[in-house]
Amino acid sequence: MQKLYYGGNIIAMTGEHNMPEALLVTDEKIAYAGPKAGAEKLTGPDTEYIDLNGKTLMPAFLDGHGHVSMAAQMALNADLSGCGSYQDIINTLKQYIEARHISENDVVVGFGYDHNFLKEGGHPTRQILDQVSERIPIYVSHASGHMGCANSAALKLAGIGSNTADPQGGVIGRIPGTKEPDGYMEEAAMIELQKLLSVHMKMDLMKGLRIVQQEYLKYGITTVQDGASSTDAVQFMKKACDEGAFVLDVVSYPVMSEADPGQLFIEYPECDRKYNNHFKLGGYKTVLDGSPQGKSAWLTKPYENSGDYCAYPWFTDETVTGFMEQALRDRKQILVHCNGDAAGDQFLKAYEKALKKIPEAADADLRPVMIHCQTARDDQLDKMADLKMIPSIFVGHVYYWGDIHKKNLGDTRGRRISPCKSALDRGLVLNFHQDTPVTKPDMMHSVWAAVNRITRGGEVLGPEQRIGVYDALKAITINTAYAYHEEQEKGTLEAGKLADLVILDKNPLKTDKMKLKDIVVLETMKEGKTLYKK
Missing domain, CATH: 3.10.310.70 (Diaminopimelate Epimerase; Chain A, domain 1)
Structure with a gap:
């Protein structure tokens, strides 16, 4: 089946000003992006011509971090x-x-x-x-x-x-x-x-999975994550995979705690960093602290008006270093939850120490990820650049809890929550997430938050950390594809890539910045098939 899209704004995400006139999709892949005349040379008698009528076509969004199995449960x-x-x-x-x-x-x-x-x-x-x-x-x-x-x-x-x-x-x-x-x-x-x-709960998780996948599609997302998957969660998702229940691509990162997550890669080799019925195991995940809005994020300096309280670590330095060594020995990507800067220090020091012990892993292109990065300092971002780490930032914090962060952390730390601009200034491959089910998987809201940095109370929080619209769009497309080692298959509109597409009612590059969050997803396609249409 072949479809030719034309007559609208086509954002290829291969350069801010690269707007091809037409996009040709053949079966599940993009066949061509460029002038319409060039596309028509590749068409046949059964090609469907789709006039966008001024709407915007761009790559579908990828979720930088979330918990799809938990979201399936919470939907019920x-x-x-x-x-x-x-x-x-x-x-x-x-x-x-x-x-x-x-x-x-x-x-x-x-x-x-x-x-x-x-x-x-x-x-x-x-x-x-x-x-x-x-x-x-x-x-x-x-x-x-x-x-x-x-x-x-x-x-x-x-x-x-x-x-x-x-x-x-x-x-x-x-x-x-x-x-x-x-x-x-x-x-x-x-x-x-x-x-x-x-063990005492009775719920139809497959029903929850159907509900939550439609929720992701409604917001233009076709690749999602299950971060810190328990063994039970992986087994549930493998069952869903075997039954053909996934319509989205799901990347699971088994949690590092007492159980050895490497055993799951041995048990399910067909899912080891490659999709099987839309499901794969991407690497490992661990959690080093809590949340700043709950005052459980582990900080180097105390919370405001809380005496010497800085919260606390989840694990000892020795345990965390052990996690890093296992990830490097197994040549697995590691995702590490760090909201507080003390947790960030623990991760960076442990990863660097593990690399010195296993230096050959430095050439394995593992792309470690710091998840959340809410209070990451400039020196930590510098170290992340040295270690080729990826910051996955929950930028919606600025809106949802920005006022709370300013109260809990003070003005200096509060205003640099979600330090997107500082990350970009260091060449870091920044991506965004909503930590679903913590917040709805609304990618355009994240773009709006990164560009405007307005809190729920209406205050502009840290305007120096604002970024441009195109950089924000990269953080929900090609940059996230890079984090999953999928930049050759997803994230831009180029020949040979999967036809994971989204149609928006407006062009985010030409929309009033304050109205970015109001942009509506009209249609979401996975591998050329429409799975959601408003």
């Missing part, structure tokens, strides 16, 4: 993102339970509350959640995915009590003056609780 959970108070959370959970006739043999999960935007300014601990039910186990996750709360029934089901110690890299909230858990779980403690509860 109670949505708490619109809650502005504890009572809103209580009401939403009660309605969710009633609508689904949930019994005490089930586990209820809510996702998306943010204490920063609740009237009470705190977390809904067991005292609050017990008002929903004292019999049905309930767990609610913070929007950041780094903390949450459980009711008494959930704590009992998980076996968490006064004798349960805080895990390394995590905190169990306690009722003041006692060792009794108050329901609040942070970082590693939250992950442990989720593991303990997950």
Whole structure:
């Protein structure tokens, strides 16, 4: 099947001013990009001519970092993102339970509350959640995915009590003056609780996967990530792969913790850094700290008005160096979650130390990635350039939590959250992500945030870190393809590449910068096939 697109703005992403007149797609690949007359020489009697009528055609977007398996689960959970108070959370959970006739043999999960935007300014601990039910186990996750709360029934089901110690890299909230858990779980403690509860959860994850893939397509995304995949998550995604459930390309990065993620590459060699039914294992991922909006990102200097509190690491330096050595020995790309600059220091020092021990890995083109980079300093960006690291920046932080960061970090650190311009100035191959399900996978919102740097409260935060529209578009197309070692197949409109395409209602290069977030995805195509149309 052959399609010839013309009559609109075609952004090839091969240069800011390279706007081919026509694009020819043959089956799943791009056959030609250039003058229409040249394209017509390659057409046949069955070629479909598609007039863009002034709309914009460009490469489909690639997700720099996210959690598609978690998003599939959260698509089935109670949505708490619109809650502005504890009572809103209580009401939403009660309605969710009633609508689904949930019994005490089930586990209820809510996702998306943010204490920063609740009237009470705190977390809904067991005292609050017990008002929903004292019999049905309930767990609610913070929007950041780094903390949450459980009711008494959930704590009992998980076996968490006064004798349960805080895990390394995590905190169990306690009722003041006692060792009794108050329901609040942070970082590693939250992950442990989720593991303990997950065996009791009943949900159709395949249904959730269908829902979330359509959500990604709605925003023009055709390549997504599952960062820090558990063994269970990889097995679920391999099942989805075998059943032909993926319509997007999914890149999984198994988590480095106690289990050896390398075993999954041995178990599924057909997915080892190559797609099998749209699924592949890309490398390893680890997490070194929490989130700045939750004040669990590990900093070198204390949070504002918090005494000497800098948060804490998830792992010892020795453990992190061990992770890096394994990644280099196995010749695997490593993705490392670093929100705080102390976590960034730990990653950079460990990677450099591991490279000295395994110097031959330096020539393997592994492209290590620092995920989030929220408080990355200039000296750290310099070191990243030396180590050929990639910054994947959650630039939406500027809008969603910029006001909170300024309050928690002070003006100097707050204004350089998501340091995109500093990264580009050093030649780093910057890409963007939304950390879905933390925020919606809205790529044009990320472009808008990077270009304008406006907070939810309307303040311009760190205008010196603004970047141009074309550079922002690179961060959601070709630069992300590079991060996945897929720059020869995706990210630009060139002959021989996959026809992963998106049609927008307006040209972002000619749109008022303040209106970039309002650009609408009209159609998303994967390998020449339309999978979403507005």
